[in-house]
Amino acid sequence: MENVNFIYDLLGKNFIAIILVISLPLMFVLVYALAAILAELKVSAWIQERLGPMRTGPWGILQPIAEVVKLIQKEDITPDKANKPLYNLAPFIIFTGAYAAFAVIPFSEYFVPAGINLGLFYVFAVGSISAIGLVMGGWASNNKYSLMGAMRSVAQLISYEIPAAMAILSIVVLASTMNMQEINKLQSGWFWNWFIFGGPGSITKIWVIPFTIGLSLIYFISSLAETNRVPFDIPEGESELVAGFHTEYSGMKFAMFFFAEYANMFIVAAILATIFLGGWNSPFDTFMQGPIWGAFWFISKAFSVVFVQIWLRWTLPRFRVDQLMYVGWKVLLPISFVCFLAVSLFVMLK
Amino acid sequence: MLANEIFEQLKAEFGEAVIEYNDKQPADSYVVVSANGLFEICHRLRDKDDFLFDYLMSLSGMDLGENVGVVYHLYSMKHKHKLVLKVAVPKSDPKVPTVETIWRTADWHEREAFDLIGVHFEGHHNLIRILCPYDWEGHPLCKDYETPEFYHGMKVSY
């Protein structure tokens, strides 16, 4: 476990360093969420030939800050008939779930908050925490729309976790490790060493490339469903369920949901970038390679994935519940099995 | 088929129930029938091959002073002819048989006529108010209707 974390290297593993390591991703989440909110507003506007927020700071760049300042001031309503402890706890659980996953995200060669060996496993485990938060919030709100939204959301989360897990499992088979940092290191070199292109290896890997591309697609689609994005935004589908599970939430608690949603978006994008797109590796071998550049590459890759998520949101209509299940169980799952088999075969023959 | 021919045929079949044919209007002419025979007449108008009035364009309630009237505008999708049926009943006992089972569209039209004029459609499966709130009083389109002062504590007049 060498070179996990430059802060530990500098300060040694003491209390201050730990606090620093913990707070760095938190700062990142906050800054990133503000940027993502602005990006969502702006990209959606540009796609629709509009301008988006323009009157808060130059070109509206202060918009998310104004939003946070506003949300802090909003009255925090707890419905009378709500189950108060659960109702109040739910947003924190969801945010915790999203934030805990940052522990294993390798931002750079020299910065992983915690370089545990079962990194991918851990991500999946804490990712499921948010399902509990959703169902808690939905049920405790004592609102029919919230309840329906929560139910749908949990069903969706659980069913899409399987294809996503299959996709990741295939890469684990290829890389034969679950440590995300190790996976990153395997993909160093030119961009054809990335796992989306079959990982490092000789030209014989060419027949496995379609399967790995398919796996990355499957993971991307499942991740959309896990983060409740269009076309899978059924839990909060505005036209049916008003606002879904967070219908009753207001003020800062709603902001927690809001932040958690964008944090989740980043996490799935980060996992996709790490295991399929080479993480902090430069696409061009040693060109612009290094710890600082690594963070740049990693964040820009993750951001492009986030951009595609936003782009898709403003393009597609949304699925219906049964169709969502159909896509999850009858399309993604069988195909991911096939890809998994192919990848395993490739590893056996290698 | 023209309206007067339809009137002749109806008169021959139903006799007393078909009261009058009025074509002295500047625009539309109409047939007046009695409330008692209305259901059978409508049934015949829809199902007889010569008539085939399968499309009820409009059903309007009318406040005629002492009476209340109901006006049916019928249209045939096949023959492309039209007919105006009128029925009048006294305001003290405004009972008209429902045609809801003949044309399903009459369901809401009749509820509207009941709501605004107060025509009571006998046999309607769910004759409740449709436009005004369920606890509204009076039938607003009657000529002698007086607007209430307050509704649920809100002042009605300006």
Place this chain on the structure above:
Amino acid sequence: MSEKKRLDLEYSQLESDRMRINVGPQHPSTHGVLRLEVEIEGEIVTEVVPHLGYLHRSFEKHCEKMTYPQIIPYIDRIDYIAAMNNEWPYVMAMEKLMGIQIPEKVEFIRVIMAELNRIANHQIAVATFGLDAGAFTPFLFFFRDREYIIWILEKMSGARLLYNYFRIGGLAGDVYPGFKEDCLNIVKQVRKTNAEVMDLLIYNRIFIQRTANVGILPADVAINYACSGPVLRGSGVKYDLRKDETYSIYNRFDFDIPVGTGEVGTLGDCWDRNMVRVNEMEQSCRIIEQAIAQMPDEGDVQSAIPKRIKPPVGEVYMRAENPKGDLGFYIVSNGTDKPERVKARGTSFVNLSVIPEISKGYMFADLILILGSIDIVLGEVDR
């Protein structure tokens, strides 16, 4: 215990609780203030009870208090999305009752105005239908185009939404210079956007999955419910008052009546109804092009009518093809300058009454789409 009875018992134990949900009156996709009381079992809709009247603005009462020209602003507010089309049957009815001949140029302008407004209406209908399905971008593309149409209508009448442009025996004003070019540009723009939205939304796989085979309305049910307009035509019935009961000068134009075909699903499903609207936009474009070509440059836009409009005692029922179906006005005159009774046969009111019939057994999300595909305007439902 017989086998069937045992199974029934078992299933009845499996049956989950039914939940009653109030959709509306404030709900993002009830297109206004409609309230649907929905009973759902899991996600399946078992019963729908519409509650109307949240926008009952006592139109018919107002008509009895107004003189005939003063009614026209209120008629605009019945179906506020297609106000030009609304005014038409009313002024036609009055012209029929009073025996007024109107100049030829007026007819042409009326046709162009009505067709432009029909396109604008269908754009909103298709856009909000897409919005119900979750697609936001086509909504704004359509609204962008609608804005250009609104600008023409504004230049002609002065108002953006409620025009008060048709007058008994004529129009409120003549065309402005450059009107023809504007119309032709609009036609081009509408076609361009329609082609784009076809790719972006209508033939999108998800959209087809959502709307095909949903909310199937058979033709005989549609006729029995007196549905009209795209709702009826979506079920495959070729019924369009512009052809079946030709009024004005529609017999001079060459256009088709688009009907539902069941191209991707069953005849009469939501997709068909939506597609009819998209095709009708194209037909309206054709009518506008022909009308522009044939329109006389010179001519009056108002025929000589008495200053105080006092129609003879009598009654008239006149209907015209509104974008949503046939809108009829039943006017009873008592010889004074105020009508005895004006009844508006609201198209949406009639079309909406079919909702409880066709939405049973579908999913809750489908109900929203079925409602969207019927294209109601609450002003017309409640009047």
Place this chain on the structure above:
Amino acid sequence: MVQYFKNIWSGLSSTAIGMNITAKHLFVKKVTIQYPDQKFTMPPKARNRLALDMVKCTGCTACAKACPVNCIDIETIRVMADDPHQELLHTGKERKLWLGRFDIDFAKCCYCSLCVVACPSDAINHSAEYEYSVYKREDLLYKFQTLTDEQVKDKQARLAEFMAIEKVCHPDDAPAKPVAKKNIDEKTE
């Protein structure tokens, strides 16, 4: 089975087509009119707030009669011959009626333009002004009269005096005739 793969393919391809279209729109010129900075040029006919030319207004109350919503409230006072304050209309004739009150309640107005059509002297017209939102509804009641309150009172008094004399001279005459006062409706305001 074939249909299954076809569906998957059409799902992916139609998504790609859609994304292509939205990507193109990402880079086209935006159509937004940035309102407070840029303003849309009104067409000449645009029906916005009513503007009144009180010089032209003769006080015929045609607009108030034509108004479907009765938002125009006019009170006219006959011009007395002994009034030192006389005025000429824009046509050069003498003014017959003073406008003691000319209120338009823009909270009620439905901008239908029927009053503009009805006006015989082209005094009432639509202006291009549309930005007149207010914090208080009372501010939407626009008073167009040019006379001051004292003048109105003075003229009313003169009229009343005249009426009293008239009544003494011709007690049978209907009193309503010389009073060109129109209260459109008994308003409860």
Place this chain on the structure above:
Amino acid sequence: MGLLNKLDDPYEGGGIVLGKIEDLLNWGRSKSDWYLHFGLACCAIEFMAMNASHFDFMRFGTIPRASPRQADFIMVTGTVTFKMADRIKILYEQMSEPKYVISVGSCSNCGGPYWEHGYHVLKGVDRIIPVDVYIPGCPPRPEAFQEGMMLLQEKISHQAIFNKRKKLEAELEK
């Protein structure tokens, strides 16, 4: 805001810091206003047009919310009937503080064209909920909506949060 008011009195003497904080908070609230999806009648169509590309309401930092809990202001766009009035009241009560109301169009200002004979029309939404800005028009132009929005922003940015400014305002009023 209750917590901040508790801190208020010790700073009785110098209110510069609090004044700045107040300005910042007001700035946040005025620039980020989420509105409740709430269409009633004709004006709602113009409202949609105002949200569309040509006028783009989002430039003002507004985002539509379907749930009243998350909305900052509500635009009553259209005729309020008696059947609807109770609902509007409930919706308004469900909104979380601070909340604002913009009344759009003649109908919701005072009943509009229906003020005289409309037996089922509430004569002005201000009879049931407090209204901050009235936008006249029937329907108003989209620009007029935006002007009303700017008026509301103006109002919010001068609002008093702490007791000090409230006291000053009260003194000024006297």
